[in-house]
Amino acid sequence: MKAIWTVLQEVYGLFVEDGSLAVILLLWIGVLAFVIPRWPGGAAWHAPLLFLGVIVVLLENIWRSAHHKR
Amino acid sequence: METWSHIGTSVLASFLASLVEFVEALTIVLAVGTVRGWRPALIGTFAGTGLLVVLVLLFGPTLQRIPITTLQLVVGILLLLFGIRWLRKAILRAAHIIGFHDEAAIFARETAELRQEAGGQAARLDWVAVATTFKAVVLEGLEVVFIVIAVGATGKMLLPAGLGAAAAGIVVILLGLLLHRPLVRVPENTLKFAVGVLLSSFGVFWIGEGLHVSWPGEDLSLFGLAAGFLLVSLLGVSLARRAVAPISNAAPMAEQGERP
Numbered sequence: 001m002k003a004i005w006t007v008l009q010e011v012y013g014l015f016v017e018d019g020s021l022a023v024i025l026l027l028w029i030g031v032l033a034f035v036i037p038r039w040p041g042g043a044a045w046h047a048p049l050l051f052l053g054v055i056v057v058l059l060e061n062i063w064r065s066a067h068h069k070r
Numbered sequence: 071m072e073t074w075s076h077i078g079t080s081v082l083a084s085f086l087a088s089l090v091e092f093v094e095a096l097t098i099v100l101a102v103g104t105v106r107g108w109r110p111a112l113i114g115t116f117a118g119t120g121l122l123v124v125l126v127l128l129f130g131p132t133l134q135r136i137p138i139t140t141l142q143l144v145v146g147i148l149l150l151l152f153g154i155r156w157l158r159k160a161i162l163r164a165a166h167i168i169g170f171h172d173e174a175a176i177f178a179r180e181t182a183e184l185r186q187e188a189g190g191q192a193a194r195l196d197w198v199a200v201a202t203t204f205k206a207v208v209l210e211g212l213e214v215v216f217i218v219i220a221v222g223a224t225g226k227m228l229l230p231a232g233l234g235a236a237a238a239g240i241v242v243i244l245l246g247l248l249l250h251r252p253l254v255r256v257p258e259n260t261l262k263f264a265v266g267v268l269l270s271s272f273g274v275f276w277i278g279e280g281l282h283v284s285w286p287g288e289d290l291s292l293f294g295l296a297a298g299f300l301l302v303s304l305l306g307v308s309l310a311r312r313a314v315a316p317i318s319n320a321a322p323m324a325e326q327g328e329r330p
Contacts, residue, residue, distance in 0.1 A: 001166060007208075007209075009163075010209050010212075011212065014152060014155075014212070014213060014216065015148060015151040015152050015155065016151065016155070017155045017158070017159070018155075018158065021154065021155075021158065022151055025147075025150065025151065025154070026147070029147060029277060030280075030309060032281060033281055036281055036282070036283065038087075043283075043284050044284075044286075046278070046281070046283040046284065047099070047278055047283050047284070047285050047286065047291070048302060050274060050278050050281070051274055051295065051298060054150070054154075054191070054274055055298070055299070055302045058157070058158065058302065058306065059302065059305070061158060061305055062158065062161055062162070062306040062309055062310050063309055063313055065076065065158070065162060065310070065311070066162070066165065066167055066310040066311075066313035066314050067313050067314075069167045069168070069314060
Protein backbone atom coordinates (compact mmCIF):
# COMPACT_ATOMS: atom_id res chain seq x y z
CA MET A 1 0.00 0.00 0.00
CA LYS A 2 2.81 2.35 0.97
CA ALA A 3 4.61 1.55 -2.29
CA ILE A 4 1.50 2.37 -4.36
CA TRP A 5 1.06 5.65 -2.47
CA THR A 6 4.73 6.52 -3.11
CA VAL A 7 4.35 5.79 -6.83
CA LEU A 8 1.14 7.92 -7.00
CA GLN A 9 2.91 10.78 -5.24
CA GLU A 10 5.84 10.51 -7.66
CA VAL A 11 3.52 10.51 -10.69
CA TYR A 12 1.66 13.56 -9.30
CA GLY A 13 5.04 15.21 -8.71
CA LEU A 14 5.89 14.75 -12.40
CA PHE A 15 3.30 17.34 -13.31
CA VAL A 16 2.75 19.47 -10.24
CA GLU A 17 5.38 21.10 -8.09
CA ASP A 18 3.80 24.45 -7.40
CA GLY A 19 0.08 23.73 -7.08
CA SER A 20 -0.95 27.32 -7.80
CA LEU A 21 0.89 27.28 -11.15
CA ALA A 22 -0.91 24.10 -12.22
CA VAL A 23 -4.33 25.30 -11.03
CA ILE A 24 -4.06 28.72 -12.74
CA LEU A 25 -2.91 27.10 -16.00
CA LEU A 26 -5.82 24.65 -15.88
CA LEU A 27 -8.21 27.52 -15.18
CA TRP A 28 -6.82 29.45 -18.16
CA ILE A 29 -7.29 26.45 -20.45
CA GLY A 30 -10.84 26.01 -19.08
CA VAL A 31 -11.62 29.67 -19.75
CA LEU A 32 -10.30 29.34 -23.30
CA ALA A 33 -12.33 26.17 -23.92
CA PHE A 34 -15.41 28.22 -23.02
CA VAL A 35 -14.43 31.47 -24.74
CA ILE A 36 -12.93 30.26 -28.05
CA PRO A 37 -16.19 28.94 -29.59
CA ARG A 38 -17.90 32.24 -28.63
CA TRP A 39 -15.02 34.64 -29.41
CA PRO A 40 -16.24 37.43 -31.68
CA GLY A 41 -12.78 38.65 -32.74
CA GLY A 42 -12.01 35.92 -35.30
CA ALA A 43 -9.89 32.75 -35.23
CA ALA A 44 -6.60 34.63 -35.72
CA TRP A 45 -6.66 35.70 -32.05
CA HIS A 46 -7.05 32.21 -30.56
CA ALA A 47 -3.41 31.10 -30.79
CA PRO A 48 -1.89 34.37 -29.43
CA LEU A 49 -4.47 34.37 -26.60
CA LEU A 50 -3.54 30.83 -25.57
CA PHE A 51 0.21 31.50 -25.64
CA LEU A 52 0.04 34.93 -23.97
CA GLY A 53 -2.05 33.58 -21.11
CA VAL A 54 0.44 30.78 -20.45
CA ILE A 55 3.48 33.07 -20.41
CA VAL A 56 1.76 35.62 -18.17
CA VAL A 57 0.95 32.80 -15.69
CA LEU A 58 4.57 31.57 -15.85
CA LEU A 59 6.11 35.02 -15.33
CA GLU A 60 3.74 35.82 -12.46
CA ASN A 61 4.70 32.54 -10.79
CA ILE A 62 8.43 33.21 -11.24
CA TRP A 63 8.04 36.70 -9.76
CA ARG A 64 6.00 35.36 -6.82
CA SER A 65 8.40 32.43 -6.18
CA ALA A 66 11.40 34.77 -6.23
CA HIS A 67 9.71 37.10 -3.72
CA HIS A 68 8.83 34.16 -1.45
CA LYS A 69 12.47 33.02 -1.41
CA ARG A 70 13.67 36.45 -0.27
CA MET B 71 9.05 20.53 -44.68
CA GLU B 72 6.37 20.54 -42.01
CA THR B 73 6.69 16.79 -41.45
CA TRP B 74 10.49 16.98 -41.20
CA SER B 75 10.29 19.89 -38.79
CA HIS B 76 7.86 17.90 -36.65
CA ILE B 77 10.06 14.77 -36.78
CA GLY B 78 13.13 16.83 -35.89
CA THR B 79 11.52 18.54 -32.91
CA SER B 80 10.00 15.24 -31.68
CA VAL B 81 13.37 13.45 -31.79
CA LEU B 82 15.18 16.38 -30.16
CA ALA B 83 12.62 16.89 -27.36
CA SER B 84 12.49 13.19 -26.61
CA PHE B 85 16.29 12.79 -26.74
CA LEU B 86 17.07 15.74 -24.43
CA ALA B 87 14.32 14.99 -21.90
CA SER B 88 15.20 11.29 -21.77
CA LEU B 89 18.91 12.11 -21.44
CA VAL B 90 18.21 13.95 -18.17
CA GLU B 91 16.09 11.07 -16.81
CA PHE B 92 18.61 8.39 -17.81
CA VAL B 93 21.43 10.33 -16.14
CA GLU B 94 19.42 10.48 -12.90
CA ALA B 95 18.65 6.74 -13.02
CA LEU B 96 22.29 5.94 -13.84
CA THR B 97 23.47 7.83 -10.75
CA ILE B 98 21.36 5.59 -8.47
CA VAL B 99 22.27 2.36 -10.30
CA LEU B 100 25.99 3.23 -10.11
CA ALA B 101 25.70 4.09 -6.40
CA VAL B 102 24.00 0.75 -5.66
CA GLY B 103 26.34 -1.23 -7.89
CA THR B 104 29.45 0.31 -6.32
CA VAL B 105 28.38 -0.19 -2.71
CA ARG B 106 26.14 -3.28 -2.69
CA GLY B 107 27.38 -5.16 -5.75
CA TRP B 108 26.41 -5.27 -9.41
CA ARG B 109 24.21 -8.38 -9.23
CA PRO B 110 21.35 -6.85 -7.19
CA ALA B 111 21.81 -3.49 -8.96
CA LEU B 112 21.35 -5.09 -12.38
CA ILE B 113 18.48 -7.34 -11.21
CA GLY B 114 16.61 -4.23 -10.00
CA THR B 115 17.43 -2.40 -13.23
CA PHE B 116 16.22 -5.23 -15.49
CA ALA B 117 13.09 -5.81 -13.35
CA GLY B 118 12.26 -2.09 -13.55
CA THR B 119 12.82 -2.04 -17.30
CA GLY B 120 10.64 -5.14 -17.66
CA LEU B 121 7.78 -3.52 -15.73
CA LEU B 122 8.00 -0.43 -17.96
CA VAL B 123 7.86 -2.57 -21.11
CA VAL B 124 4.76 -4.37 -19.75
CA LEU B 125 3.09 -1.03 -18.93
CA VAL B 126 3.79 0.32 -22.42
CA LEU B 127 2.47 -2.85 -24.10
CA LEU B 128 -0.60 -2.80 -21.84
CA PHE B 129 -1.58 0.86 -22.09
CA GLY B 130 -0.01 1.88 -25.44
CA PRO B 131 -2.69 0.36 -27.71
CA THR B 132 -5.55 1.89 -25.66
CA LEU B 133 -4.35 5.36 -26.69
CA GLN B 134 -5.51 4.65 -30.25
CA ARG B 135 -9.09 4.22 -29.01
CA ILE B 136 -9.27 7.73 -27.52
CA PRO B 137 -10.74 10.40 -29.88
CA ILE B 138 -7.88 12.46 -31.31
CA THR B 139 -9.04 15.89 -30.07
CA THR B 140 -9.50 14.56 -26.51
CA LEU B 141 -6.07 12.92 -26.70
CA GLN B 142 -4.50 16.15 -28.01
CA LEU B 143 -6.07 18.22 -25.23
CA VAL B 144 -5.22 15.81 -22.38
CA VAL B 145 -1.68 15.13 -23.62
CA GLY B 146 -1.19 18.84 -24.30
CA ILE B 147 -2.21 19.76 -20.74
CA LEU B 148 0.04 17.05 -19.24
CA LEU B 149 2.95 18.10 -21.48
CA LEU B 150 2.49 21.75 -20.55
CA LEU B 151 2.37 20.97 -16.81
CA PHE B 152 5.41 18.69 -17.13
CA GLY B 153 7.40 21.09 -19.30
CA ILE B 154 6.58 24.24 -17.38
CA ARG B 155 7.56 22.55 -14.10
CA TRP B 156 11.04 21.98 -15.54
CA LEU B 157 11.15 25.43 -17.09
CA ARG B 158 10.14 27.15 -13.83
CA LYS B 159 12.79 25.24 -11.91
CA ALA B 160 15.46 25.91 -14.55
CA ILE B 161 14.63 29.64 -14.47
CA LEU B 162 14.80 29.76 -10.65
CA ARG B 163 18.10 27.84 -10.72
CA ALA B 164 19.55 30.10 -13.41
CA ALA B 165 18.60 33.07 -11.20
CA HIS B 166 20.35 31.30 -8.24
CA ILE B 167 17.14 31.26 -6.24
CA ILE B 168 17.18 27.49 -5.74
CA GLY B 169 20.22 25.23 -5.67
CA PHE B 170 21.50 23.26 -8.64
CA HIS B 171 20.89 19.52 -9.00
CA ASP B 172 24.19 17.88 -8.08
CA GLU B 173 24.67 14.31 -9.37
CA ALA B 174 27.97 13.96 -7.44
CA ALA B 175 26.25 14.92 -4.16
CA ILE B 176 23.35 12.53 -4.85
CA PHE B 177 25.84 9.75 -5.65
CA ALA B 178 27.72 10.43 -2.38
CA ARG B 179 24.49 10.53 -0.33
CA GLU B 180 23.13 7.31 -1.88
CA THR B 181 26.40 5.43 -1.35
CA ALA B 182 26.63 6.63 2.27
CA GLU B 183 23.04 5.50 2.99
CA LEU B 184 23.57 2.16 1.30
CA ARG B 185 26.83 1.54 3.20
CA GLN B 186 25.01 2.19 6.49
CA GLU B 187 22.34 -0.36 5.58
CA ALA B 188 24.88 -2.94 4.35
CA GLY B 189 26.04 -5.88 6.41
CA GLY B 190 25.67 -9.63 6.51
CA GLN B 191 23.93 -9.88 3.16
CA ALA B 192 26.74 -11.27 1.07
CA ALA B 193 25.31 -14.77 0.70
CA ARG B 194 21.64 -13.82 0.14
CA LEU B 195 20.21 -11.57 -2.53
CA ASP B 196 20.41 -7.95 -1.35
CA TRP B 197 16.76 -6.90 -1.59
CA VAL B 198 17.43 -3.31 -0.44
CA ALA B 199 19.77 -2.87 -3.40
CA VAL B 200 17.32 -4.55 -5.81
CA ALA B 201 14.45 -2.34 -4.56
CA THR B 202 16.55 0.85 -4.78
CA THR B 203 17.52 0.36 -8.44
CA PHE B 204 14.06 -0.99 -9.31
CA LYS B 205 12.41 2.14 -7.89
CA ALA B 206 14.89 4.49 -9.59
CA VAL B 207 14.51 2.81 -12.98
CA VAL B 208 10.70 2.64 -12.77
CA LEU B 209 10.25 6.26 -11.64
CA GLU B 210 12.75 7.81 -14.06
CA GLY B 211 11.64 5.38 -16.77
CA LEU B 212 7.99 6.38 -16.29
CA GLU B 213 9.01 9.93 -17.11
CA VAL B 214 10.76 8.71 -20.28
CA VAL B 215 7.68 6.66 -21.27
CA PHE B 216 5.42 9.65 -20.65
CA ILE B 217 7.67 11.95 -22.69
CA VAL B 218 7.79 9.52 -25.62
CA ILE B 219 4.01 8.98 -25.59
CA ALA B 220 3.21 12.66 -25.07
CA VAL B 221 5.61 13.91 -27.74
CA GLY B 222 4.83 11.12 -30.19
CA ALA B 223 1.27 9.88 -29.78
CA THR B 224 -0.73 12.90 -30.87
CA GLY B 225 1.18 13.63 -34.07
CA LYS B 226 1.87 10.02 -35.10
CA MET B 227 5.50 10.58 -34.14
CA LEU B 228 5.89 7.66 -31.71
CA LEU B 229 8.73 6.11 -33.72
CA PRO B 230 10.88 9.28 -33.93
CA ALA B 231 10.17 10.06 -30.26
CA GLY B 232 11.02 6.48 -29.28
CA LEU B 233 14.23 6.60 -31.33
CA GLY B 234 15.21 9.86 -29.61
CA ALA B 235 14.70 8.29 -26.17
CA ALA B 236 16.52 5.10 -27.19
CA ALA B 237 19.48 7.12 -28.47
CA ALA B 238 19.62 8.98 -25.14
CA GLY B 239 19.53 5.67 -23.26
CA ILE B 240 22.35 4.24 -25.36
CA VAL B 241 24.50 7.37 -24.90
CA VAL B 242 24.04 7.35 -21.11
CA ILE B 243 24.60 3.58 -20.74
CA LEU B 244 27.78 3.74 -22.86
CA LEU B 245 29.10 6.71 -20.87
CA GLY B 246 28.22 4.92 -17.62
CA LEU B 247 30.09 1.78 -18.74
CA LEU B 248 33.09 3.87 -19.76
CA LEU B 249 33.25 6.16 -16.74
CA HIS B 250 31.82 4.01 -13.90
CA ARG B 251 30.82 7.19 -12.09
CA PRO B 252 27.92 9.64 -12.31
CA LEU B 253 27.82 12.01 -15.25
CA VAL B 254 28.48 15.15 -13.23
CA ARG B 255 29.58 17.20 -16.22
CA VAL B 256 26.25 17.04 -18.00
CA PRO B 257 25.00 20.66 -18.06
CA GLU B 258 21.75 19.56 -16.47
CA ASN B 259 20.17 22.94 -15.90
CA THR B 260 20.83 23.99 -19.49
CA LEU B 261 19.31 20.71 -20.66
CA LYS B 262 16.28 21.19 -18.42
CA PHE B 263 15.94 24.74 -19.69
CA ALA B 264 15.94 23.51 -23.30
CA VAL B 265 13.62 20.59 -22.56
CA GLY B 266 11.26 22.81 -20.58
CA VAL B 267 11.06 25.17 -23.56
CA LEU B 268 10.44 22.32 -26.03
CA LEU B 269 7.88 20.42 -23.93
CA SER B 270 5.98 23.58 -23.01
CA SER B 271 5.85 24.48 -26.73
CA PHE B 272 4.53 21.02 -27.61
CA GLY B 273 2.02 21.29 -24.76
CA VAL B 274 0.63 24.64 -25.88
CA PHE B 275 0.55 23.42 -29.50
CA TRP B 276 -1.45 20.28 -28.67
CA ILE B 277 -3.81 22.16 -26.33
CA GLY B 278 -4.46 24.52 -29.24
CA GLU B 279 -5.11 21.58 -31.58
CA GLY B 280 -7.47 20.06 -29.01
CA LEU B 281 -9.36 23.38 -28.75
CA HIS B 282 -9.46 23.71 -32.58
CA VAL B 283 -7.16 26.73 -32.58
CA SER B 284 -5.70 27.37 -36.04
CA TRP B 285 -1.95 27.83 -35.79
CA PRO B 286 -0.31 30.20 -38.25
CA GLY B 287 2.05 28.07 -40.33
CA GLU B 288 0.60 24.82 -38.90
CA ASP B 289 3.41 22.62 -37.47
CA LEU B 290 6.00 25.32 -38.15
CA SER B 291 4.42 27.39 -35.40
CA LEU B 292 6.20 25.02 -32.97
CA PHE B 293 9.41 26.92 -33.77
CA GLY B 294 7.68 30.22 -33.02
CA LEU B 295 6.33 28.86 -29.74
CA ALA B 296 9.79 27.56 -28.76
CA ALA B 297 11.38 30.92 -29.59
CA GLY B 298 8.66 32.67 -27.59
CA PHE B 299 9.13 30.42 -24.55
CA LEU B 300 12.92 30.86 -24.74
CA LEU B 301 12.65 34.65 -24.79
CA VAL B 302 10.09 34.67 -21.98
CA SER B 303 12.26 32.31 -19.90
CA LEU B 304 15.30 34.56 -20.29
CA LEU B 305 13.09 37.45 -19.26
CA GLY B 306 11.95 35.32 -16.30
CA VAL B 307 15.56 34.79 -15.18
CA SER B 308 16.19 38.52 -15.23
CA LEU B 309 12.86 39.17 -13.46
CA ALA B 310 13.69 36.66 -10.72
CA ARG B 311 17.18 38.11 -10.27
CA ARG B 312 15.68 41.57 -9.93
CA ALA B 313 13.13 40.31 -7.38
CA VAL B 314 15.90 39.02 -5.11
CA ALA B 315 18.44 41.75 -5.92
CA PRO B 316 18.61 43.19 -2.36
CA ILE B 317 19.81 39.81 -1.08
CA SER B 318 21.74 38.76 -4.18
CA ASN B 319 24.83 37.89 -2.13
CA ALA B 320 22.95 35.37 -0.01
CA ALA B 321 23.50 31.68 -0.74
CA PRO B 322 20.81 30.00 -2.89
CA MET B 323 18.37 27.83 -1.00
CA ALA B 324 19.18 24.14 -0.85
CA GLU B 325 17.00 21.84 -2.87
CA GLN B 326 16.06 19.49 -0.07
CA GLY B 327 12.76 17.76 -0.47
CA GLU B 328 12.24 18.86 -4.05
CA ARG B 329 12.09 16.59 -7.03
CA PRO B 330 15.00 16.87 -9.48
